[in-house]
Amino acid sequence: MPNRLARSTSPYLLQHADNPVDWQEWGAEAFAEARRRDVPVLVSTGYAACHWCHVMAHESFEDEATATEMNAWFVNVKVDREERPDVDAVHMAATTAMTGQGGWPMTTFCTPDGQVFYAGTYFPDRPHPQLPSFRQVLAAVSEAWRERREEVLASSERIAAALAAMVPASGAVPGPDDLEAAVARLAAEEDVVHGGFGGAPKFPPSMVCEFLLRHAARTGSPVAAGLVQRTLTAMARSGTADQVGGGFARYAVDAGWVVPHFEKMLYDNALLARVYLHSWRATGDAEHRRVAEHACEFLVRDLRTPQGAFAASLDADTPVPDADGHVRAVEGATYVWTPGDLVEVLGLDDGPWAAELLGVTEAGTFEHGTSTARLTRDPGPEVERWERVRERLAAARADRPQPARDDKVVLAWNGLAVAALAEAGALLERPDLLLAAHEAAGFLLDVHRVDGSWRRVSRDGVVGRPAAVLEDLADLAEGLLALHAATGERRFFDVALELGQEVLARFRGEDGLLDVADVDPALSAARAGAGSPSDPSDGATPSGGSAAAGVLLTLGALTGEARFRDAAVAALGAAGAVAAASPRFAGWGLAVAEALADGPREVAVIGASADAGTAALHRVALAGTAPGLVVARGVPGDAVPELLAQRDLVGGLAAAYVCRGQVCEVPTTSPQDLAAAVGARGE
Numbered sequence: 170m171p172n173r174l175a176r177s178t179s180p181y182l183l184q185h186a187d188n189p190v191d192w193q194e195w196g197a198e199a200f201a202e203a204r205r206r207d208v209p210v211l212v213s214t215g216y217a218a219c220h221w222c223h224v225m226a227h228e229s230f231e232d233e234a235t236a237t238e239m240n241a242w243f244v245n246v247k248v249d250r251e252e253r254p255d256v257d258a259v260h261m262a263a264t265t266a267m268t269g270q271g272g273w274p275m276t277t278f279c280t281p282d283g284q285v286f287y288a289g290t291y292f293p294d295r296p297h298p299q300l301p302s303f304r305q306v307l308a309a310v311s312e313a314w315r316e317r318r319e320e321v322l323a324s325s326e327r328i329a330a331a332l333a334a335m336v337p338a339s340g341a342v343p344g345p346d347d348l349e350a351a352v353a354r355l356a357a358e359e360d361v362v363h364g365g366f367g368g369a370p371k372f373p374p375s376m377v378c379e380f381l382l383r384h385a386a387r388t389g390s391p392v393a394a395g396l397v398q399r400t401l402t403a404m405a406r407s408g409t410a411d412q413v414g415g416g417f418a419r420y421a422v423d424a425g426w427v428v429p430h431f432e433k434m435l436y437d438n439a440l441l442a443r444v445y446l447h448s449w450r451a452t453g454d455a456e457h458r459r460v461a462e463h464a465c466e467f468l469v470r471d472l473r474t475p476q477g478a479f480a481a482s483l484d485a486d487t488p489v490p491d492a493d494g495h496v497r498a499v500e501g502a503t504y505v506w507t508p509g510d511l512v513e514v515l516g517l518d519d520g521p522w523a524a525e526l527l528g529v530t531e532a533g534t535f536e537h538g539t540s541t542a543r544l545t546r547d548p549g550p551e552v553e554r555w556e557r558v559r560e561r562l563a564a565a566r567a568d569r570p571q572p573a574r575d576d577k578v579v580l581a582w583n584g585l586a587v588a589a590l591a592e593a594g595a596l597l598e599r600p601d602l603l604l605a606a607h608e609a610a611g612f613l614l615d616v617h618r619v620d621g622s623w624r625r626v627s628r629d630g631v632v633g634r635p636a637a638v639l640e641d642l643a644d645l646a647e648g649l650l651a652l653h654a655a656t657g658e659r660r661f662f663d664v665a666l667e668l669g670q671e672v673l674a675r676f677r678g679e680d681g682l683l684d685v686a687d688v689d690p691a692l693s694a695a696r697a698g699a700g701s702p703s704d705p706s707d708g709a710t711p712s713g714g715s716a717a718a719g720v721l722l723t724l725g726a727l728t729g730e731a732r733f734r735d736a737a738v739a740a741l742g743a744a745g746a747v748a749a750a751s752p753r754f755a756g757w758g759l760a761v762a763e764a765l766a767d768g769p770r771e772v773a774v775i776g777a778s779a780d781a782g783t784a785a786l787h788r789v790a791l792a793g794t795a796p797g798l799v800v801a802r803g804v805p806g807d808a809v810p811e812l813l814a815q816r817d818l819v820g821g822l823a824a825a826y827v828c829r830g831q832v833c834e835v836p837t838t839s840p841q842d843l844a845a846a847v848g849a850r851g852e
Contacts, residue, residue: 378444404417408542446592456549512524771829
């Protein structure tokens with residue numbers, strides 16, 4: 170019989186709905202049941218695209234004997250970390266504090282009040298030299314709860330106190346000297362052989378690259394420009410980039426970017442599409458333009474839902490039937506090739522040529538003699554041949570078994586996708602991409618706000634229960650502001666303004682912005698009453714605080730209201746503390762600090778909506794590279810946003826007003842003069 174997860178909107182939770190484990194979702198009911206039964210709560214946290222989550226599910230959660238023990242000794246709670254980032258953050262902090270490392274699947278045991286007393290990640294179904302079996306863990310934890318309760322409670326109180334003491338440091342807002350120092354620190358951490366920063370596993374540093382692009386634009390730094398160019402080019406040609414289908418896998422398991430962990434996340438691809446677009450905008454690099462365009466096409470083709478929003482991820486594994494008709498999950502099966510595969514698809518002329526270009530060898534670079542596809546050189550001189558080959562490979566690959574898709578819609582990540590597609594549609598003159606951004610934004614505004622309150626997730630057009638957190642509001646506003654800049658549609662600005670006002674009203678704490686507005690009692694207990702934490706570091710996505718700082722800074726420029734700018738500056742203090750310790754984990758905060766250092770510059774384009782002169786000035790404004798450049802387009806008489814107020818035509822012609830802090834230079838009707846004022850590259 171299905172367990173209580175059958176009513177969930179999370180595809181990850183639904184994957185466990187037929188387990189013999191009596192799973193239920195995180196909530197007050199689970200903890201009330203634990204108090205009534207006087208048993209601990211077992212919390213298992215993961216996400217749909219997680220390979221090892223699937224492994225543990227198959228080994229343990231589908232096993233009747235294991236499930237019997239779990240049901241007898243614990244209240245069992247399944248958490249989708251993408252739906253409940255607040256639960257994930259608190260329990261991951263506890264796991265890391267206890268074991269020195271974190272990851273998913275994450276297994277935590279807590280008291281009926283919510284205090285964690287034991288934690289780990291993946292546990293195998295049988296003893297391992299470094300790990301006990303999961304059933305051994307279950308027995309030991311249950312025995313300790315029954316026989317050594319005081320010891321368990323003392324442990325939980327120590328962990329709660331330690332978590333409560335983990336208060337994020339707040340530093341100074343990064344100024345010009347700090348930004349220069351961050352570039353120098355990043356240069357020292359560059360992998361000069363393979364590109365990128367650090368060693369394996371190697372994650373795509375999209376937000377760090379955004380910072381470097383902005384720093385190079387503001388200062389002309391050749392160091393920053395070289396760092397970002399080498400990093401983006403290395404990733405563009407790597408096995409982490411899907412050379413055939415576009416987009417990127419989540420990370421490379423090796424330092425050389427050869428073998429990816431094959432899951433493909435919406436947030437990575439939205440952020441990477443945008444930064445490659447910005448690199449092309451700044452340098453004219455044709456390869457970076459192709460990567461941006463292919464990533465956007467991947468979003469629309471493979472992640473778009475029937476409702477027009479974007480799914481969370483594609484799985485790392487592909488279900489592959491064997492000779493006996495049994496289906497097994499094979500990592501990367503959709504994506505890898507042999508030389509024989511290429512000859513079969515492309516023939517004796519293009520097949521060997523493609524194998525050489527893509528690094529597909531007889532020995533293989535992955536498993537069982539297969540190879541990942543990566544570009545061994547710039548295909549520029551032969552790009553037309555490569556594009557024809559790429560289309561044929563994509564058609565052949567479409568006939569293979571495909572990875573599963575987590576089709577829940579996450580508000581924050583969709584906001585990032587809207588921003589990328591809106592800018593790409595405008596800059597690349599791709600109306601289809603701009604329309605995709607427009608339709609996704611419309612869905613989010615129509616579905617994810619219920620009785621005035623924003624919700625984090627939906628699926629199949631049905632909104633879920635989890636409330637939106639800070640990153641949801643901030644990233645949605647980021648997307649809406651990008652769409653407003655691209656289209657001039659007022660409703661997108663109006664909602665972004667409402668989101669900024671809600672951030673100020675509900676997410677401000679004594680020491681900065683809070684990741685969660687309404688604290689979950691069980692999470693507060695896990696931190697000795699200190700509430701939910703706020704993580705100031707930019708990891709796979711911008712932190713809530715950094716994302717909000719960027720939005721608030723833009724709103725301050727558009728409205729002229731000091732309260733938005735002041736709040737943005739205050740929020741950047743947390744990013745400053747992270748940047749001082751490790752700029753690789755403060756990329757978005759540093760990018761926002763670059764915008765602050767530059768002003769940011771503001772451009773008001775005034776002219777008739779159908780006028781060619783207006784359109785020309787608007788295109789140039791959007792092509793500007795000034796950090797955090799704020800663009801608004803309107804007709805004479807417009808007063809919302811305030812940046813447009815009291816602006817008029819000049820000599821009867823469309824005009825652009827370039828300002829800082831609403832203090833403007835002499836307006837221009839010349840696209841060439843505007844380009845010089847905003848750092849737009851000439852054609």
